[in-house]
Amino acid sequence: MSKSVNVAILGATGAVGAELLQLLEERDFPVKNLKLLASPRSAGKTLRFKGEDITVEVVSAEAFQGVDIVLASAGGSTSKEWAAIAVAAGAVVIDNSSAFRMDPEVPLIVPEINPEAAKDHKGIIANPNCTTILMGVAIYPLHKVQPIKRIVVSTYQSASGAGARAMAEVKQQTEAILAGDAPKTESFPYPLAFNLFPHNSPLDDQGYCQEEMKMVNETRKIFGEPDLKISATCVRVPVLRAHSEAINLEFEANFEPAAAKEVLATAPGVTVVEDWEKNYFPMPIDATGKDPVLVGRIRRDISQDHGLELWLCGDQIRKGAALNAVQIAELLCEQDLLQSNAVATAV
Numbered sequence: 001m002s003k004s005v006n007v008a009i010l011g012a013t014g015a016v017g018a019e020l021l022q023l024l025e026e027r028d029f030p031v032k033n034l035k036l037l038a039s040p041r042s043a044g045k046t047l048r049f050k051g052e053d054i055t056v057e058v059v060s061a062e063a064f065q066g067v068d069i070v071l072a073s074a075g076g077s078t079s080k081e082w083a084a085i086a087v088a089a090g091a092v093v094i095d096n097s098s099a100f101r102m103d104p105e106v107p108l109i110v111p112e113i114n115p116e117a118a119k120d121h122k123g124i125i126a127n128p129n130c131t132t133i134l135m136g137v138a139i140y141p142l143h144k145v146q147p148i149k150r151i152v153v154s155t156y157q158s159a160s161g162a163g164a165r166a167m168a169e170v171k172q173q174t175e176a177i178l179a180g181d182a183p184k185t186e187s188f189p190y191p192l193a194f195n196l197f198p199h200n201s202p203l204d205d206q207g208y209c210q211e212e213m214k215m216v217n218e219t220r221k222i223f224g225e226p227d228l229k230i231s232a233t234c235v236r237v238p239v240l241r242a243h244s245e246a247i248n249l250e251f252e253a254n255f256e257p258a259a260a261k262e263v264l265a266t267a268p269g270v271t272v273v274e275d276w277e278k279n280y281f282p283m284p285i286d287a288t289g290k291d292p293v294l295v296g297r298i299r300r301d302i303s304q305d306h307g308l309e310l311w312l313c314g315d316q317i318r319k320g321a322a323l324n325a326v327q328i329a330e331l332l333c334e335q336d337l338l339q340s341n342a343v344a345t346a347v
């Protein structure tokens with residue numbers, strides 16, 4: 001990556017925004033100029049990047065002038081409002097919301113799985129749902145060796161999936177309950193501290209919630225397998241920022257657990273964590289702040305002929321959101337897929 005580019009973070013003051021800022025610095029992303037954009041609530045606030053204070057600006061059409069890459073993480077309605085404006089101004093938008101993920105014109109990318117999809121972008125690239133990214137990174141390497149027929153997944157999702165305010169709310173609820181007071185609920189419909197509940201996204205008429213159907217539809221799109229059988233149960237748990245998933249896989253033919261472990265040991269973005277003697281396997285506290293998806297408890301499913309069970313933990317804000325977005329941005333730079341490159345080639 002030689003050429004440096006102008007970057008804007010839309011939603012810079014949020015939980016994912018903070019991580020985007022940190023990752024751009026940590027990975028030495030070739031930033032020429034960085035703009036931090038948010039709502040009027042945060043105007044004038046400053047955030048630190050490479051030892052300098054940058055003032056947060058209110059998002060506007062002018063703010064996108066000269067920007068090459070927009071990393072958007074300010075919710076679906078904000079993305080719908082601003083993405084086309086940013087693209088018209090010459091930027092490529094990497095969008096963390098669900099606004100464009102299932103749009104056939106928009107590539108949905110996990111760089112370890114389908115990086116080739118980036119070359120078909122028309123200005124917007126979607127970053128998948130966090131639980132989908134984490135599961136995909138762990139099971140796609142197995143699918144390439146032995147096709148998966150069916151996936152049954154249960155998630156244990158941390159508060160960070162609902163943003164910075166939700167994380168603060170769980171801490172406040174914990175303190176309130178320990179002090180003998182009634183917990184306040186704003187981000188979530190029910191107290192999450194000392195509790196858990198099925199994911200609170202809207203339910204469809206089959207009884208699945210939106211989060212569960214994101215796992216179904218987005219995984220099919222990323223894998224390029226429109227008929228892959230998937231059933232998901234998504235649950236919110238009182239963990240701050242790493243998600244966990246119990247995944248049951250049915251393959252077309254036998255897949256020995258030892259062979260699966262060998263595949264995962266060298267899979268990009270995966271670290272196998274297994275100590276059977278100590279009963280030590282991936283935990284959210286070990287995944288927090290880390291890049292790889294931690295995978296363990298890889299074992300035969302004794303209830304079927306060609307099945308495996310596995311367990312994973314991954315940082316929802318890192319690989320589940322910000323890291324995946326920055327990796328897509330790196331891909332765009334490495335492969336000259338920015339709008340400015342298209343103009344340069346056309347001239």
Ligand code: A2P
Nearest residue numbers: 011012013014015038039041042074078163164
């Ligand atoms: P703000 O801090 O000004 O509210 P999280 O998901 O952690 O709650 O973060 C959401 C991010 O999206 C924040 O940076 C927030 O900015 C930003 N945001 C929310 N609504 C808008 C909006 N209408 N326009 C611009 N940014 C927004």
